[in-house]
Amino acid sequence: MLLSLDTEYSMDKNPAPEKILAFIQLYSFELHEVLIFSPSTFKQLAEPLEAWLQKPTSVVLVFFGNTDLVLLSKNLFNSQPLKEFSGHVFDFFLFFRMIHCDQRVNNFAHWARITGNIILDKTLQKQNWVEKQLTTQDITYLTEDVHIFKYFVAYVRNVLPLNLTNSWRDETKHNLVVLSYQLDQVLIPSFVENTLTGICINQDALVQLTHNLSQKYDQTLKKLGLSQAEFQSNKQFTAWLTENWPELLHKGWPQTATSGQCSTSKEGLYKWIYSSNSTFAQLNALELDASANHTSPKNLLSLLEEDNNPEPINSFFQQDEMQFLTSYLSTKVLRGQSTQCQTLSKHIEPTKSTLHPQWMIDGGDTGRITAKEPAIQQIPRDLDFRSLFKAKQNHVLIVQDLAMIELIIFASLAGDDNMLDIFDQGQDLHIYFASIFLNTPYEKLFQQKTVNPNGFKKLRNLMKNVNFGMVYLMGVKSLFQRLIEWGIDYDKVESVHRAWRNTFNALHYYDLCKAAYSVRSTGLFNNFHLITTIRGRPKRCSEDDGIQEFFNQSSIKASVPSIVNFPIQGTCADILKTTVRVFLLLKQKSLVEGELLITAHDEIVVQCPSKNAVETDKPLHTLLTSIGNSILQSAIDRPIHIKVESGVGDTWAEKA
Structure with a gap:
């Protein structure tokens, strides 16, 4: 028994953005009939729909x-999600x-278009549907939107017999529909x-954080000698830069593609500063100052000294130029954080x-879970932001994070027994590699966690990078871009890079x-190359994803396409999703209390009554x-030991 559902709504932006439901469209596959409901008839739909959903x-x-489904729940069921949806x-x-x-x-x-060879005109979707008198064209549009689902159903029926071979377990086959459901x-x-x-x-x-960031933003602009208009406008910034830093223009400050003005894009600047056409291509060509404080493996231990913050080594830019660029980029970060605060405020x-x-x-x-309006997964990890998210009254937040899960997945897929042994022994992989590279006992470095926590954190963050x-098979140049701020030549x-490759697999x-x-798939995937996660989630790529370049590489020099990232990050997503699925089953059976609140990257945040926190x-x-x-x-044919870091408290910052 199939029923296709669609809705039309309009946005009300005052005081916060809200979707106002205007029409509900249903298409019954049994009756071959489309029903359109307006606000005056919404309540008439609630009871029969709920009864229909109870049928197996x-x-x-x-x-x-x-x-x-959110709009349906709000307007038909008093904002209570129907358990029958499950x-x-x-x-x-x-x-x-x-x-x-x-x-x-x-x-x-x-x-x-793909399934029914139908060309839809979606321009009507953006009109104001609230209190609208439907025209014949409108009714045709509303009808067509739910009627098209019959082509989707036919497509699924065609692929229902097809199975997918797991890339990491040759004997395992996956049914595509079952996999999507699970x-x-x-x-x-x-x-x-x-x-x-x-x-x-x-x-x-949030108001206080917004104020603090705004003050810092204004102070850094003043230090740079820029007005907000000059900072935000490509045209005004170009004029300012021409007058104040002409030498940076000569060195190739990025320009916009359309207007030829100086770009203010942070990403474009990073690409310029760290590109092969500027700094790094000339490192071997330019004669470095012999007296410079270049970081050697031995004096990398100086990172453990208090308040040590080495200046980047850079022979392409002068010191004052680097100071300006560093301040400018810091200001871009501050503006980005201020914008995030404003976005949060807008959606409250x-x-x-x-x-x-x-x-x-x-x-x-x-396959990772994300969010928009607002994008929760993009919230910075620092305490100021995470402490904004709090539990409701008489509740706590349980924050659990899969520690170093991507590294563990990599070790499992690569069969890297050395790395897996490190995890099994409960050692910190970042400090372990530091001990290998610095030729210093692991225990001596780990002692610094209590003796000198700031220095320990610096070294650990360096090796984490x-x-x-x-x-993800980063090359030397890309790794250099990551480590330039540490003052490493x-x-x-x-x-x-060489030490890591010699240590791990x-x-x-x-x-x-x-x-x-290399194994080309058949059937549904039409002779495409294909790779899966351990759980079976598939990934196929078009030729423009760098596949040919990938197969032609004799060594890892060029950029590696997403198929190297996908098995790791996709498997991580599958672990979190499977955990959420089982947690929900336990909740349905009243074996656990709590509601899923946030999933972000490798984290799960659950809200539960304070009295049930331990349970x-x-x-x-x-x-x-x-x-x-x-x-x-x-x-992999060996035990795996995943570590979960957890925190229980009033805010998301309990585990940040």
């Missing part, structure tokens, strides 16, 4: 359905995105509930002091990815470790 074979079909919703956006993640466009109109579809009701419930925000603290529901983000279960190319760069970065992982991707924290911790271990051990 009923399925509601949606496309990017979080918004539709197991009775199928989102074609999630399905198409999982099996065709190489597609640059995954919108409704695209798939209408990894993504089953989570839909939870994230509808999440959007409806919202996340509590400390508005007073003022009467409740809550945020209600729109969650995207497959928002990232690797190395480890997380190298597992190019030769020493080459030494770090990156090349073997690279070869495994190439071998897995919720321990099962969630057990789920994360046992599910992660189980998934990883299916790809």
